[in-house]
Amino acid sequence: MPTTPRKAEPLPPADASVAQWRTRATEMFADTSPFNATHHPSLALPCGTSTPSP
16 A cells, blocks of 8 residues: 555755755655654655656
């Protein structure tokens, strides 16, 4: 079962601020934080679909 039912988000541009990079890096924490708190392994995998598929 995928933990994030959405497509992978594009990376911020090379000239993005540190705040933009930090936001992008932490936006999926809600999907894995319960497992991190209980020391269970977890991985958030964006498994959404798009048309046309890559």
